[in-house]
Amino acid sequence: MRVSELFGKTQREIPAEADIVSHQLLLRAGMINQVSAGVYSYLPLAWRVLKKIENIIRDEMNKAGGQELTLPVLQPLELWQETGRDKAFGKGLFTLLDRRERNLALGPTHEEVITQLVSHHVQSYRDLPKLLYQIQVKFRDEPRPRGGLIRVREFTMKDLYSFDMDEAGLDKSYQKMLHAYKNIYDRCGLPSMLVEADSGAIGGKESHEFMLLTESGENEIIYCPTGDYAANAERAESVKEKIDGGEPLPLEEVATPGMTSIEDVSGFLGISRSHTLKAVFYIADGEFVFVVIRGDLDVNDIKLQNALHCYELRLATEEEVIETGLVPGFASPVRISGIRIVADDSVPATSNLVSGANKPDTHIKNTNYSRDFVADIVADITLVEAGDSCPKCGNKLESTRGIEAGHVFKLGTFQSEKNGAYYVDENGESHPIVMGCYGIGLGRLMAAAIEQNHDDKGIIWPLPIAPYQVYLCPLYREDTNVSEIVEKLYSELENEGIEVLFDDRKESPGVKFNDADLLGIPIRVTVSPRTLEKDSVEIKLRSEKDSALVPLAEAVTRIKKTIEGASTS
RNA sequence: CGGGGUGUGGCGCAGUUGGUUAGCGCGCAGCGUUUGGGACGCUGAGGCCGGAGGUUCGAGUCCUCUCACCCCGACCA
Numbered sequence: 001m002r003v004s005e006l007f008g009k010t011q012r013e014i015p016a017e018a019d020i021v022s023h024q025l026l027l028r029a030g031m032i033n034q035v036s037a038g039v040y041s042y043l044p045l046a047w048r049v050l051k052k053i054e055n056i057i058r059d060e061m062n063k064a065g066g067q068e069l070t071l072p073v074l075q076p077l078e079l080w081q082e083t084g085r086d087k088a089f090g091k092g093l094f095t096l097l098d099r100r101e102r103n104l105a106l107g108p109t110h111e112e113v114i115t116q117l118v119s120h121h122v123q124s125y126r127d128l129p130k131l132l133y134q135i136q137v138k139f140r141d142e143p144r145p146r147g148g149l150i151r152v153r154e155f156t157m158k159d160l161y162s163f164d165m166d167e168a169g170l171d172k173s174y175q176k177m178l179h180a181y182k183n184i185y186d187r188c189g190l191p192s193m194l195v196e197a198d199s200g201a202i203g204g205k206e207s208h209e210f211m212l213l214t215e216s217g218e219n220e221i222i223y224c225p226t227g228d229y230a231a232n233a234e235r236a237e238s239v240k241e242k243i244d245g246g247e248p249l250p251l252e253e254v255a256t257p258g259m260t261s262i263e264d265v266s267g268f269l270g271i272s273r274s275h276t277l278k279a280v281f282y283i284a285d286g287e288f289v290f291v292v293i294r295g296d297l298d299v300n301d302i303k304l305q306n307a308l309h310c311y312e313l314r315l316a317t318e319e320e321v322i323e324t325g326l327v328p329g330f331a332s333p334v335r336i337s338g339i340r341i342v343a344d345d346s347v348p349a350t351s352n353l354v355s356g357a358n359k360p361d362t363h364i365k366n367t368n369y370s371r372d373f374v375a376d377i378v379a380d381i382t383l384v385e386a387g388d389s390c391p392k393c394g395n396k397l398e399s400t401r402g403i404e405a406g407h408v409f410k411l412g413t414f415q416s417e418k419n420g421a422y423y424v425d426e427n428g429e430s431h432p433i434v435m436g437c438y439g440i441g442l443g444r445l446m447a448a449a450i451e452q453n454h455d456d457k458g459i460i461w462p463l464p465i466a467p468y469q470v471y472l473c474p475l476y477r478e479d480t481n482v483s484e485i486v487e488k489l490y491s492e493l494e495n496e497g498i499e500v501l502f503d504d505r506k507e508s509p510g511v512k513f514n515d516a517d518l519l520g521i522p523i524r525v526t527v528s529p530r531t532l533e534k535d536s537v538e539i540k541l542r543s544e545k546d547s548a549l550v551p552l553a554e555a556v557t558r559i560k561k562t563i564e565g566a567s568t569s
Numbered sequence: 570c571g572g573g574g575u576g577u578g579g580c581g582c583a584g585u586u587g588g589u590u591a592g593c594g595c596g597c598a599g600c601g602u603u604u605g606g607g608a609c610g611c612u613g614a615g616g617c618c619g620g621a622g623g624u625u626c627g628a629g630u631c632c633u634c635u636c637a638c639c640c641c642g643a644c645c646a
Contacts, residue, residue, distance in 0.1 A: 012595060017639060314643065
């Protein structure tokens with residue numbers, strides 16, 4: 001492709017809209033164009049990158065035994081009502097009415113449709129297992145699209161769904177996908193980290209995410225430096241410090257004027273925070289919930305939401321707390337009724353805690369779980385932080401950030417039961433099909449690749465996903481034969497099947513070099529009167545500082561070698 | 570949905586207490602001189618100042634409403 005003919009222009013200045021690097025560079029490189037919040041057009045350079053990523057993914061899916069198919073974007077809302085996931089997605093689901101006033105949804109994902117499809121074509125254990133996938137556009141009305149391509153409302157995603165007879169089969173499919181995913185990121189040239197993930201309110205039991213580590217990542221990752229544990233902070237667990245409160249003592253009121261925070265109370269009474277009981281109030285699907293946790297710990301909202309099995313969860317306002325009859329800052333789970341109580345598992349494990357007294361300026365000492373109050377739910381709802389202890393080995397956990405570039409779930413039979421996908425086993429008995437699902441967002445992967453690979457000049461594409469492999473950069477001068485030689489080189493490279501972006505513009509060297517750097521093409525080949533004096537061309541890798549002069553006659557083979565070397569290493 | 574911010578040629582911005590033909594840089598077009606890290610000169614094209622309503626002799630500027638986009642939070646496979 002000749003740059004003079006390429007659709008899309010580079011921009012020197014950083015668009016004011018863009019905050020994160022990948023967004024800025026995608027815009028400056030003329031790769032994407034925003035149409036609406038979270039909706040983009042993809043120009044030829046971006047499209048080529050997406051196609052390369054797509055082909056790598058497709059290849060790995062096929063190798064793992066996946067069969068590609070295509071599914072509708074337009075889906076009847078009833079299908080979503082069958083599983084109740086219309087509620088789980090809530091406003092995130094784009095819906096519309098057709099001319100007959102029937103409700104339709106734009107697919108945010110395709111479990112419902114594919115499960116229904118499978119129910120029509122799988123009746124027997126002989127039809128299983130199956131791995132089916134599609135690479136298609138999906139729609140989600142995100143509350144807040146952000147970060148350019150990181151979080152959008154219309155996006156292309158590869159989703160594979162596995163259908164197995166039983167858990168053992170699912171385990172196998174799941175392992176296959178973990179392996180395939182690792183290969184995908186490796187082949188794209190992007191280091192990834194596998195972490196345990198939250199599977200959401202309706203998800204199955206097990207779930208993992210593939211993270212591309214970068215500081216601009218939306219997700220906090222908690223991991224053990226020994227490598228035996230890594231999890232999204234949303235679900236990370238830790239070994240909680242054991243606090244010995246001694247034998248249960250009688251309840252005792254104590255005046256604590258104005259001491260409304262854990263900090264205040266522990267300081268005032270001269271005890272550590274871990275000897276206090278922290279009360280936090282939430283509204284879960286409209287219901288007021290009283291949450292208690294040991295004073296030195298914080299509540300993880302996601303874990304709490306999972307424990308409550310609710311769709312919507314938020315902190316209660318002070319007014320709501322007062323309306324409920326509680327005293328903010330001095331609330332206690334002791335002797336209250338009609339309010340659901342959730343306790344972190346640290347609470348039953350610790351004795352003689354200081355809690356509120358449900359009256360102003362007063363706390364009670366020696367609150368003991370079971371004797372003084374019980375919770376409706378006891379669960380681990382602790383927010384884990386760097387410095388806590390690894391659940392596997394006890395070492396200090398660390399924290400980093402990453403972009404979620406893939407998410408795999410063991411769905412189990414929830415979906416197949418609701419959408420009626422059953423099979424008959426050898427004994428003629430009917431069972432729901434055991435499912436898994438495995439997604440990768442292509443645009444996000446592209447953006448994450450840039451977040452991981454750039455410098456102050458521009459993008460540095462890993463060769464396997466670069467829009468072009470070679471940037472052929474002649475520096476013309478009228479009285480020389482650069483033009484003739486570079487045209488010949490261009491067609492030779494193309495004949496070898498090498499993807500060349502040929503900067504045939506009559507621009508100054510500075511402009512060309514800067515554009516080459518901005519676009520991030522891995523191999524830059526400069527031909528100029530200066531190199532031709534030595535009968536050579538200059539080859540420079542975008543990822544490296546130095547360049548090398550290579551004899552013109554060897555240029556093509558040298559470039560081929562560089563490409564092969566990069567793709568096998 | 571709550572909080573904050575921004576809307577002025579393709580991009581980045583300026584525009585005073587309201588005052589005449591709305592500016593600058595980049596980019597774009599033409600001509601000429603240039604060519605190893607975003608060259609220079611000359612000439613030129615390109616604007617319902619986000620939209621609607623209002624105040625006023627007069628509105629990019631003031632008032633009201635509205636829309637869009639961005640950021641933080643809520644939310645989110």
